[in-house]
Amino acid sequence: MSLEVSQKITIEKSKISKIGQVDFNNLPFGQVYSDHMLVCDYENGKWQAPKIIPYQNISLDPSAKIFHYGQSIFEGMKAYKDESDAIWLFRPRDNQKRLNISAKRLAMPELPESYFMDGLEALLLLEKDWIPTTKDSSLYIRPFIFATGNGFHASPADKYKFIIACSPSGPYFGGKLKVLIEQQYSRSANGGVGFAKAGGNYAGQFYPTNLAIEKGYQQVIWTDDTSHEFIEEAGAMNIFIRIDDTLITAPTSDRILDGITRKSIIEIARDQGIAVEIRNISVHEIVEASENGSLKEMFGAGTAAVISPIAGFGYKEKDFMLPELESPIALKLKKQITDIQYNRADDKFGWRHAVK
Ligand code: PLP
Ligand code: COI
Numbered sequence: 001m002s003l004e005v006s007q008k009i010t011i012e013k014s015k016i017s018k019i020g021q022v023d024f025n026n027l028p029f030g031q032v033y034s035d036h037m038l039v040c041d042y043e044n045g046k047w048q049a050p051k052i053i054p055y056q057n058i059s060l061d062p063s064a065k066i067f068h069y070g071q072s073i074f075e076g077m078k079a080y081k082d083e084s085d086a087i088w089l090f091r092p093r094d095n096q097k098r099l100n101i102s103a104k105r106l107a108m109p110e111l112p113e114s115y116f117m118d119g120l121e122a123l124l125l126l127e128k129d130w131i132p133t134t135k136d137s138s139l140y141i142r143p144f145i146f147a148t149g150n151g152f153h154a155s156p157a158d159k160y161k162f163i164i165a166c167s168p169s170g171p172y173f174g175g176k177l178k179v180l181i182e183q184q185y186s187r188s189a190n191g192g193v194g195f196a197k198a199g200g201n202y203a204g205q206f207y208p209t210n211l212a213i214e215k216g217y218q219q220v221i222w223t224d225d226t227s228h229e230f231i232e233e234a235g236a237m238n239i240f241i242r243i244d245d246t247l248i249t250a251p252t253s254d255r256i257l258d259g260i261t262r263k264s265i266i267e268i269a270r271d272q273g274i275a276v277e278i279r280n281i282s283v284h285e286i287v288e289a290s291e292n293g294s295l296k297e298m299f300g301a302g303t304a305a306v307i308s309p310i311a312g313f314g315y316k317e318k319d320f321m322l323p324e325l326e327s328p329i330a331l332k333l334k335k336q337i338t339d340i341q342y343n344r345a346d347d348k349f350g351w352r353h354a355v356k
Pocket of ligand 1: 076233234235236237238257258259260261262301302303304
């Protein structure tokens with residue numbers, strides 16, 4: 001059945017829901033998908049009418065340019081449900097803007113804000129029962145665009161698909177992380193695509209990350225590609241370092257993703273009177289701080305990872321462990337940001353977005 005809900009979005013409902021098969025008390029991250037997805041095609045130089053359809057496979061020509069030239073970008077967001085079953089998003093327009101920043105860099109068509117926001121809200125209203133209410137869970141939302149236009153000519157495609165898929169998810173990481181400060185491989189370079197959420201940025205990380213995992217670490221901390229001296233970010237998170245009572249995070253650049261969690265944490269921390277420095281921080285400074293006892297905390301920040309404390313880091317074949325603190329700033333900031341996200345606290349910054 002196809003039902004017209006607005007001038008733009010049509011909804012084809014799935015005949016049978018999969019929701020009964022889901023154990024909402026034991027949700028992995030990003031492995032279970034909701035009943036529907038939003039799909040919108042770009043053809044003849046414009047975005048066509050968006051559709052919500054049952055979650056399903058996609059059929060593509062083997063010469064589709066996504067397979068050969070990697071034109072693929074994505075976003076990561078979450079929908080939260082509060083105690084009265086109201087649905088909330090966190091700074092969703094920032095994801096929409098960033099998707100278009102990525103699109104521009106990869107020579108892909110930008111998506112109008114209304115296609116993103118209206119499509120997202122219509123999908124969430126349909127999938128509201130899929131938003132978990134169990135602790136630390138949420139509906140992870142994956143908006144993405146990829147090249148469906150075909151041809152082996154190495155040039156931008158003429159056709160694309162925008163999809164929003166949803167996955168009820170638990171935490172991304174199981175506990176504190178042990179990270180390896182990378183000294184050989186690079187995630188990004190000046191003038192490159194590091195600031196974009198391009199699929200290829202992640203593919204390039206898997207091999208060095210596997211090497212780190214073999215050595216007993218869970219994540220790589222990327223350093224600048226020229227000297228490997230300065231901390232940049234992790235695979236799916238921006239990084240904060242606490243020396244004494246000051247939080248330090250690298251400035252965003254061509255090489256670093258402008259994380260929405262990162263910029264929110266900076267604002268929340270400063271609002272609490274916590275000193276935050278946005279500046280380059282060298283591995284040398286961190287090692288020295290670890291040795292003299294002034295290195296108090298390190299944590300990653302991202303939508304999927306929320307705030308993930310780091311237990312210790314490896315650097316040049318040596319491990320440096322962080323102290324176990326009674327009341328880490330990371331935990332305090334995690335509570336503050338999640339209280340806003342789940343509508344448990346006042347939203348003094350105006351970041352919450354109601355879906356209704
Ligand atoms: N850095 C990278 C490489 C990421 O993939 C992510 C995740 O989205 C982040 C940082 C954090 O960004 P955000 O807080 O917007 O999710
Ligand atoms: C997110 O935090 O939403 C991300 O996009 C990270 C992802 C690679 C899991």
